[in-house]
Amino acid sequence: MKSRVVILSGGIGGAKLALGLYRTLPADALTVVVNTGDDFRHLGLAISPDIDTLVYTLADLADPQRGWxxxxxxxxxxAALSTLGGPQWFQLGDGDLAMHVExxxxxxDGETLSAVTADIARRLGVRATVLPMSDAPVRTRLRTDAGWLDFQDYFVGRRCEPAVSEIRFDGAADATAAPGVLAALADPDLRAVVIAPSNPYVSIDPILAVPGLRDAxxxxxxxxxxxxxxxxxxxVKGPTAKMMRELGATASAAEVARRxxxxxxxxxxxxxxADAELPGGIRRIVAxxxxxxxxxxxxxxxxxxASAQTCPRTRPATGRGT
Amino acid sequence: MKSRVVILSGGIGGAKLALGLYRTLPADALTVVVNTGDDFRHLGLAISPDIDTLVYTLADLADPQRGWxxxxxxxxxxAALSTLGGPQWFQLGDGDLAMHVExxxxxxDGETLSAVTADIARRLGVRATVLPMSDAPVRTRLRTDAGWLDFQDYFVGRRCEPAVSEIRFDGAADATAAPGVLAALADPDLRAVVIAPSNPYVSIDPILAVPGLRDAxxxxxxxxxxxxxxxxxxxVKGPTAKMMRELGATASAAEVARRxxxxxxxxxxxxxxADAELPGGIRRIVAxxxxxxxxxxxxxxxxxxASAQTCPRTRPATGRGT
Known part of the structure; x- marks a missing residue:
């Protein structure tokens, strides 16, 4: 049987399923392609929230209550930053800081995000392959009733309160997939590709916006x-349902499937x-x-x-590959 | 009586006396001009060890055992940085990190070191004026039997073990005194200038190397x-005596006075x-x-x-000022 599995993932929800797969599969069989549209600079530090959540989760270092x-x-x-008058809206734990500073x-020093991520994951004992979707900066921006917002400003700074009317991924058109991403999807030993139960709009769409990903x-x-x-x-967590309604869609599993x-x-x-009506050609698995x-x-x-094994391939190919 | 006092200071030893003066004088009467020749970049962070020691000491936040x-x-x-393979030779406490990051x-963002220092000191409740000697980078470098070394590499990384044969202050010739430094020395209300019991070679000399300081x-x-x-x-602490011997001088109070x-x-x-023979014109105070x-x-x-009040002025003036 083919052995390798790729999962496309955002942060918390995706990390849960990635961990489930990681613990089910041989340790080196899993590749996680992670959204980096949430990445941002804060206090001069390069912060990659979804990568960190994945790495901490797979390394069994994640906080089980907070989720990040x-x-x-x-x-x-x-506490010290507060006394110095520094910004307080984004919480950085002392140990977590080491990740961002390093x-x-x-x-x-000129290393790529994928190289740094791979090395850090390895040092923390993670045997899965954790890949940023791209080494190039892609930044999710949201048009809201409070104007265009950077993702973290919307997500953390404003607790997802503004109503979203449009989403874009700055830099995506010029980005290329990180080394290993397209190869993982073209691997003849690939058993399944999983799209995690992450927010379709701001966790999965940024990955799909990287040129070459959809074709792969x-x-x-x-x-x-x-x-x-x-x-x-x-x-379960996060603004997916609220965002769907604001964007004029029904907040339902069937609607996600249609996307x-x-x-x-x-x-x-x-x-x-269990009764969700899915678009033709998509097999429904209830669990x-x-x-x-x-x-x-x-x-x-x-x-x-198991369900992937039983799914007939129904989606259209580009006609260029495999 | 005139009220203001300026102290030129390096780190730990100087901070002790600065604190003594601060607690003896009216709170806003003290100006500390601090060596920044030890400043360096580490992990991408701008670290000013002597400024931090002064600010923490005057704010009553300093660690009493370690001295820094x-x-x-x-x-x-x-601990987390260690697991990520990051450099371990320079210790950064979690609260201390806030100072460096901020x-x-x-x-x-374009602020000067003196502006940042003044604001941070104020926020921490320090009513003394803490001034870096210069806003321009001046970097103490030591020629040793292990080659030319940056100060922190010598001081922390190699625990002052290499023998020092020459010291230079890169950038000093092009530096100017930070705003407030020369004015503090020219203040008609100035009661005394104190040179702290800091290392003459690597704590006081860098200050004196800033153009205009000696004349002032x-x-x-x-x-x-x-x-x-x-x-x-x-x-009491640090390599002063060792360094003096390596540079061909006698390690004695009298020799420091000669400098x-x-x-x-x-x-x-x-x-x-008490029997130290000082150069002519320098009044000896024993305490x-x-x-x-x-x-x-x-x-x-x-x-x-008290002794400053009784010191006749014996040093030569430039003839240009006051």
Whole structure:
């Protein structure tokens, strides 16, 4: 049987399923292609929130309550920064700071984001391959009723409160996929491609906006299965449902599937959405998708892999590849 | 009586006396002109060790044991940095990091080191005026039996072990005194100038190397009193005595006074050095100079101020000023 699996992922929700797959598969069989549209500069530091969430999660260093940052964290830096009058809106734990400072230093020394990420993941004992979608800066920007906002300003600074009317990915048109991304999708040993239950608009779309990614997905011989980020019309975490409504769509698993029509072969919906009507050609897989425990993550990982095996390839190819 | 006092200072030893003066004088009467020859970039951060030691000491935030950094510090950053393979030779506490990150951010935004320092000192409740000697980068470099070394590489990285044969201050010739420095020395209300018991070669000489500083000292109407950094031929902390021997001088209080001949009017030696023969024209003041307790610092501060009142001005003026 083919052995390798690629997952396209944003932060928290995607990291949960990535961990489930990582623990289910042989350790080196998983490749995670991570959204970097959320990346930004703060306090002069290069911060890659989704990469960090993935690396911390796979390294078993993630904080289980907050969903971001490191477990057993201390907060002396933020306390001292407060007394100095520094910005407080983005929380940086003391141990987490090492990630940002070291990455910033190495990027300034001329290393690529993918090289730094690979080395840091390796040092933290992660045997999965964690790839940024691109080494070039792609920045998610949101047009809202408060004007155009950088992603972190919207997401953290304003707690997703402004209504979103348009989303763009600055730099995407000039970006290229990071080394290893297209090769992972073209690998003849590829068993499945998984689209994580991440926000389609601001976690998955930025990845798909990198030139070459959509074609590589169309051309891969492996089945592509997405997992719904919505359960009964609500997101487990984050603004997916709110954003869908603001953009004029229905907040439902079926609507997410429609966004992925032509791209995927199978779609996993939660048991509460067992009746969701999916676009023709997309196979519906019904399974519990709420990942509360580690066992939930592993079970959903196994379900996704098993269902991929049974998905007939239905999506159109570019006709250029494979 | 005139009220203002200026002290020229390096790090730990100088900060002790600065604190003694600060607690003895009206809170806003003290101006500290601080060596920045030790400043360097590390991990992309702008680090000013002597400024930080002064600010932390005057703000009562300094660690009393180590002599550098903050009290009640946590070390999660260094622990995490170690797992990422980052450099370990320079220790940065979690709270201390806020100082470096915030300073770096503000310098990158175009603020001057003196403006950032003044604001941070104010926010930390320091009512003394803390001035870097210059806003321009001056970098102390040491020629040693291990080659030319940056100061922190010599001081921290190699624990002062290489033998020093020459010292230079890169950038000093093109530097100008930071705003406020020359004015403080020309202030008609100036009661005394104190040269702290800091290393003459690498803490005081860089200050004196800034163009205009020596002339301003020559021209100030106030008495200038230095405090010996050596007690019985040994430094309380740091490489002063070792460095003096390596540079062909005798490690003694008298030798330090000879280095300051023509610059100072009075010189405070420890009681164990009561017989030190000072160059003609420099008044010898004998007092306990070991500053172990807070009371020691205050007592030495009072001694220095009282002795300054009794020092006849003996040093040559430039003939240009006052």
């Amino acid at each position: 940052g490191r477990r057993d964290e201390t907060w002396s830096f933020m 990455r910033t230093r190495r990027l300034a 997905l169309a051309d891969t011989a492996a089945p592509i299965v997405a997992v719904s980020p919505l359960i009964g019309g609500a997101a 992925y029509a032509g791209l995927i072969d199978g779609f996993v919906v939660d048991t509460v959405d 519990p998708t709420l990942m509360t425990s580690l066992e939930d993550r592993e079970r959903l990982g196994r379900t996704v892999l | 950094g903050r009290r009640d510090e946590t070390w999660s950053f260094m 300073r770096t951010r503000r310098l990158a 000292l020559a021209d100030t109407a106030a008495p200038i009193v230095a405090v010996s950094p050596l007690i019985g031929g040994a430094a 300051y001949a023509g610059l100072i009017d009075g010189f405070v030696v420890d009681t164990v050095d 306990p100079t070991l500053m172990t307790s807070l009371e020691d610092r205050e007592r030495l501060g009072r001694t220095v101020l």
